[in-house]
Amino acid sequence: MHQTLTRTLLMAGCWLAFALACHGGAHAANAAGERQVLVLYSLGSESTSVWQRLVHKGLYDELGKRSWGATPAIYEERFDANRVGEEQARESMAPYLRSKYAKVPLDAIVAENHVASEFLGEHPELFPGVPRFYVNHGRLGWQPADGTGIEVTSDFDRAIGIVPRVAPQVRRLVVIGDRTPRAQAWIAAIRAIAARHAPKLTIEYCDDRSFEQMERMVAALDRQSAVFLLSTITDSNGDRISPPVLARRIAAASAVPVFTHMESLVLPGVAGGYVISAESIGRVIARILLGQRTDGIDVQGYFFDDPTVRRFNLRDVPPSAVLLNRPDNVWELYRWQIIAGVTLIVLEGVLISALVAALRDRRRMLADLNAERNNLEDRVLQRTLELLMANTKLEQLATTDPLTGIANRRKMTEQIGAELERARRFGHPLSLLMVDIDHFKRINDTYGHEVGDQAIVATSKLLTESLRSIDMAARFGGEEFVVLMPETEEFVAAVAAERLRDAACALRVQAEDGTDVALTISIGVTSVLAGDTPSTLLMRADKALYRAKREGRNRVVRF
Template identity: 30%
Template sequence: MLNAAKLTFIISFVFCFMPLSIFAGDKSSETIFFLGSGSAETPWTQLVSQGFVEKMDRSGVPYSFHIDHLEAARFDEVHQYDLMFRYLKEKFAQKEPDIFVSAGPAASNFSLRFPELFAGARRILIQSGDDGSANATLIDAEIEHLLMIREMIRLSGPSKVFIIGDSVQPSDKLRLGGITSALEHENVSYEILVNKALPELLAAVSELPDESTIFYAPIFRRYEGKDLAPAYVLKELHQASRSPIFSSSDSTLGFGMVGGYLYSPKKLGYMAGEAAHSLIRGGPIEFTQNGFGYTYDWNEVIRWGYEDLISTKAEVLFRAPSLWQQHKGKIILTLLSLCLLLLLSTALIFINRQLTKTKNVLNKERLLLEERVQERTQELSLLHKQAVEMARIDVLTGLPNRRAFFEQAEIVHYQTERYHNPYVVLMLDIDLFKKTNDTYGHPAGDKVIQSVAKTIRSLIRKSDVAARIGGEEFAVILREAEHDHFYSLAERVRHEISEIPVCFEDDQIRTSVSIGIAEYQAGDKSIDDILCRADKALYQAKQTGRNKVVIDPVCV
């Protein structure tokens, strides 16, 4: 369990400031604070904020935007509320927001619990039902479980429904209650699989009887020291299951969920943006959508044979484009060329003296057309390659990002299992990074992160893998590293970072890192096993004084 100091540090660091529209010197600019219930990485929270910002940007209203996250799924909600209240009072001590948007049950409950926080702000709540918030605008996100369940039953016709989820938080219990009530209303047999460890859950799902259907209530709890992202759990369930999977939000489409009558976090955010725009302009609040609709994943629809059952008016995602859609331009050009050739050929019958000249012109046009098509194809290929590379690079440091790290780590782990070439994982975390940000500012913090990344890159081999996997957290994979080598390398990295100050403007910033080391052991199923041990060693380094290297006892 994290102590209060570390918890405050996490909250203050994650998305402290995200100015999306800043109008310098414009005193009429509205300050908007957006609080999400989950973490910054939660797809639901990301989509709600995207929808909100999209609407505000379209409105043309000058505003500055700040976002933070309660991370309610990871911590005790009541204790988290008190920490967040103190943090926000300090953060906005100079100027309180004009509009306070809370997204989700936890954030909305927080907003209602502390009416004295931003007392002059106009409040917008994105939550289910009416909590008696007379002084707030409500964006009703109540899930219509009955419509969702009916669509699931219509498509899959299950003999039994297995509900997967958690019952840890009050919101979890409320969600499960809505699902079970809808199933009972439709007289469908069901069984609840809640609060199970991930391996146990996957084993149970793999043995479900035929003609079963799964309804997935998103899981956020931690497992073996890691957050279980709902999308990650859904992907694992999809691989293990022989039954179709349904859920409630379109944010989980693309990870193995069929779809159906779903609510859209992005649409809910857009509605909140419409409400904010109306509040700023002082007019009546009107919504162009309600946040719900029928949406499907075409790949899953095809897999389970539902293509003749889904509505033709529904939104269908991930459908492969037709041949006409893929090559529309080329087909039109080809047809035009053929028509032109036909007309020219007909004319050439009557104009014999122009035959040679006409053929040469057509050949030149054809070659030019092919050359342009080839140039365009090469250009698109290059742009695609650049986009793929940018998606895997951390912009601030130039190192691979978290996604790229896990992709490369999977390859290294596979090669180790096959060729028995061991590897070592170093987890590095910048000590007292929040203090650096608070003392020198976030640009200085960015400079420190860049300096640490540069030091790591300069000391490892080209065959090793280094990446920035979190705000101030780095990971390094050393291939075929002996004990003396990887320990001495870790000490060199730690020593050089602590000895060489970071120059920022007129300041010399001293910083240090704590490092945890773990080595691949026979029986490790994935990189996550080694990362878990390295993270524990890192935690020990932090707890015993920082600026040190701690090796997982298994490596000794």
């Protein structure tokens, strides 16, 4: 299976290089000579799809290795099949694409995943003559008549085989899926290789239960069992769910390790396994966009969640495995700096020792002077280290709020400037929230400044725990906070702000007399406009916050 995928990528790489080279001559009239490529994604935006976020990361990581002149103009469209359903996502896309790209001379079209691939295959009349690439199309052995198919098939032999290797106590493996054609094809593939693992594993299949029944089932499994979770989107009741959401629910309910075959499902609580890497799929797409060969990318590998590996004491994890969510390690973060520093110190010690030995042999009368010089060098080195430590601490103090431990106004202002520049360069959205604790002065006056500080700390903790890793929260002054949300449209930021506001209503801090003091927050939301500076962006968010206060507090207002 792995060799089949490699051959598919090799053939696709050779064909795409020829196709793009030939097709490029048809658009030589482009003023800049720049290739223009349309990418169709199946699963929606990065904020709603873990898979899509990982594909995008791999795509732009690969493109980032190239010079700007080699990067094509990329147009992206999303079907959002996870949220609205596959049929609904495809209904109006054809006339929309036909109208929007009528005057765009495309050099290639790339469809990623099965929804976009099926749509493109159903509409051969769209963009006639433009090379088509169907990546991860989800149909075993299929090759399109109007383009190149790059098939990505899960290697279930390895995906199932890793279970008894890392968890030798497991004798029963429960495969969870649904009744969709894709999931049934995966289950059929597992059944085909089940006999190879029969001496070690008894494999059962669960594809006809509700989500609640799935949770109850995994909660009842004993320690000799494990779960293998397929990318599941429906249940026996016809209800839909995002696969990562179901993965989190199954992991939360299960007392045994949960394995999977998709990188996007290797989330906190899910052990992982031998999976299809969404980032590698993104790198394959990047190679296609650049007109390069795609056969040098391995799209499957071992991915594990490090805390889950330690929780279930999984052993014999392959050395090549990628460990996700691993705690920061000083050695790994600063390995080369440490090596360079130690090397310099060792070299300095060797040179000093050699010099002292030579001077002692030739000029014994200067021994005291040499010793003093060595002592002076040691003091200089010590002082240098002290200054470095002091500067590091000062930098931290200058950019961190001492009460909450989050970024302060200075750090946030710098970050806004950097994100504005990035948003302008790439044309990506950027939103900003300004958050204020309601009636904070009254809390201070009534219960004292210590309770007020508790309110500030509780609010900052809510912000940091509720946001994405790419977002940034800072205390801007007093009871006021600012949240910077890159890659986020204003309406998405408003939804996130509403969730924060709703969560804040549950916050309580305790006064000295034991009274629970309820908290609410008001939030102003804005997003970047052309010509914005950090000041203008903050000013609009502040105006929106002022309106929220004026209209009664405990609300979200968009500017």
